[in-house]
């Protein structure tokens with residue numbers, strides 16, 4: 123296959139993934155519409171409602187497969203072939219793929235069926251944003267990006283971003299459910315929220331997701347990032363805006379972990395900190411590329427030449 | 442305040458400072474304090490951007506300067522936050538390390554009196570004697586790598602206390618300690634290291650001493666004796682332009698072919714310096730970080746003397762290497778001369794001149810000519826890339842007094858300036874490399890520190906400290922066994938492990954199922 127055929131395949135993969143995610147979302151919505159009439163104490167394993175639930179899961183798997191093909195196509199379309207994360211579009215389609223993948227991998231273990239509409243809805247919307255606003259044709263990487271560290275650095279950043287995003291969905295649910303529980307009165311028997319596990323379970327799941335993401339993020343931004351920066355730009359830490367925001371994200375999530383193990387802050391405070399962490403993460407990823415002009419991590423501009431830093435001639439170099 | 446109060450006050454302050462809440466607050470403060478440095482251009486990161494910003498905001502600049510906003514990460518208030526955090530950290534680590542060492546040697550705590558009060562528990566009765574049950578429990582828990590302790594209680598009754606996951610706290614301590622190691626590594630770099638840059642024209646060389654650098658930023662305790670006496674020549678520079686395909690116009694495989702000696706008179710070695718492939722000589726690292734064109738321009742003055750000749754570094758301004766440069770000939774007679782303008786490596790004209798490709802396929806320089814005083818005699822530092830035009834007059838076209846003379850020249854061209862000012866010739870084009878040279882002591886300390894931190898973190902997040910107790914006693918001629926457990930980690934849940942332990946001890950007998958309680962998640966938290 124030629125490079126442009128691979129690229130066409132990749133674009134078709136994204137389109138198919140999008141359509142199938144949409145169908146999966148539809149199935150889950152039908153499932154949940156049916157579940158509304160059943161009290162949450164009753165589990166539904168047979169009948170139309172359960173069928174739509176299983177169909178939704180199956181469709182999500184198919185969509186994930188198409189999504190994966192799209193990623194592979196992206197990498198194969200580049201010359202030389204490479205990992206599919208050289209610009210923002212590729213970063214977004216990669217991280218949404220990992221959102222689905224992580225969700226599917228832990229689906230059974232954590233009994234996540236109630237999370238289905240949220241995860242599929244999230245992946246679908248972000249994917250649409252990527253296709254509409256961020257799409258850019260395949261281009262070779264700039265010289266500075268051609269490094270094995272890129273592979274390791276970005277794949278870990280992508281995986282951490284995906285896990286933090288799932289963690290974010292969980293803490294938001296936690297906050298919503300917490301408000302409902304605080305209202306007091308008898309717990310409602312019907313409705314979506316009634317089927318969402320208790321705040322304690324949500325809190326534990328959210329913690330586990332973050333406890334997975336945090337070390338991966340540490341590895342991405344505080345170990346492989348600096349190693350790569352040292353090789354490419356001679357400084358392992360330069361307080362470049364992208365680095366600054368990666369650091370901010372790290373510190374905020376460290377605060378989340380602290381809050382979670384401090385009596386009285388577990389729950390609401392911790393959840394809010396995790397949401398702030400997620401906002402800084404996505405701001406760094408999309409916002410900085412648009413707002414900052416000094417970042418050397420110029421994914422947004424496509425291919426920049428090797429940066430040239432104009433030098434000043436000074437009379438005394440030590441002055 | 443009398444002495445006692447003072448001591449109490451000091452103790453109170455210390456307790457506040459080392460509390461978890463303060464640590465949390467300081468962490469958030471640190472995150473917040475890092476923000477302005479990503480908004481205001483930092484002098485240290487991009488000096489040019491910073492000075493442009495300062496020129497554009499004359500009113501704000503002095504205020505920002507006061508606040509250290511052009512150098513946030515070296516500012517006193519940023520330092521204050523992380524120093525407080527460090528103190529808090531140390532104040533947190535020391536007592537916890539003491540507690541940890543005690544706990545490590547301690548025996549697992551004795552079973553609480555009433556095990557069925559714990560949220561997770563199982564009970565069953567069996568015909569085995571308590572001794573047999575406890576022996577089995579010890580074996581089963583030992584297999585699960587629990588630390589064990591056996592307690593005889595009243596006659597015919599006993600309990601096993603088991604605990605595991607001690608390394609979690611160790612991981613946590615290692616993590617927090619490693620942060621100090623990373624800070625030490627970074628401090629070493631900024632105190633004892635340096636960053637320097639030099640532009641070398643291909644064919645020329647560099648020997649490592651202060652005077653040869655274009656820019657040099659030493660750490661506050663750096664001593665120039667520490668410079669290593671190496672030297673190198675840039676023999677050639679290879680670059681591969683992409684003419685077709687998606688990356689057309691881009692270049693890759695920049696390679697600077699170096700010949701170097703580690704010390705004067707040392708053996709000559711060669712190295713292909715490429716992006717992402719620095720050369721290390723001793724403690725110094727050498728990086729290729731940029732490249733560009735240096736047109737060779739000669740200015741002869743009105744007397745026919747050569748007033749300037751040589752390759753002149755032009756700075757690339759776009760992807761196709763449209764480059765900007767200044768040529769100064771202060772000694773030209775009768776008047777000092779200067780040129781300012783652009784180089785177009787592949788010249789095209791379409792609503793204006795531009796370069797359509799980065800390679801020098803059809804290069805053209807387009808320069809304006811100035812005559813007068815270059816302002817170089819005042820001392821002080823002036824940039825080679827900036828022309829101070831305050832005392833200069835643009836040279837006009839022959840016979841015109843308002844159309845400035847623009848020299849559009851291709852290699853080999855020579856142009857005579859009006860009024861007997863002299864001639865300018867464009868002799869050819871050379872390339873330059875921007876080479877970054879730095880010493881970063883402590884980088885391995887920092888790397889070791891973060892790696893250790895990551896290991897500690899993994900231990901701290903994934904090791905689940907938990908306790909299990911099994912009590913067996915005779916009740917009404919049978920043995921009543923109670924099993925209970927407690928997960929002391931923040932993400933865990935011990936129900937499964939207890940169930941599996943119960944199943945081992947009491948293989949399921951449908952006639953006598955274990956009576957169990959697994960906490961509703963609400964109670965567990």
Ligand code: HEM
Nearest residue numbers: 376379383459460461464526529530533613620901902931
């Ligand atoms: C330099 C800044 C700090 C950072 C980046 C940091 C980061 C972290 C992280 C990521 C954790 C999570 C590990 C876990 O949940 O087990 C943690 C736990 C912890 N930190 Fe820090 N920390 C810092 C400073 C401090 C300070 C100053 C204190 C003292 C008050 C402290 C006390 C603790 C404690 C007690 C835990 C264990 C919580 C638990 O058992 O779950 N930390 N820290």
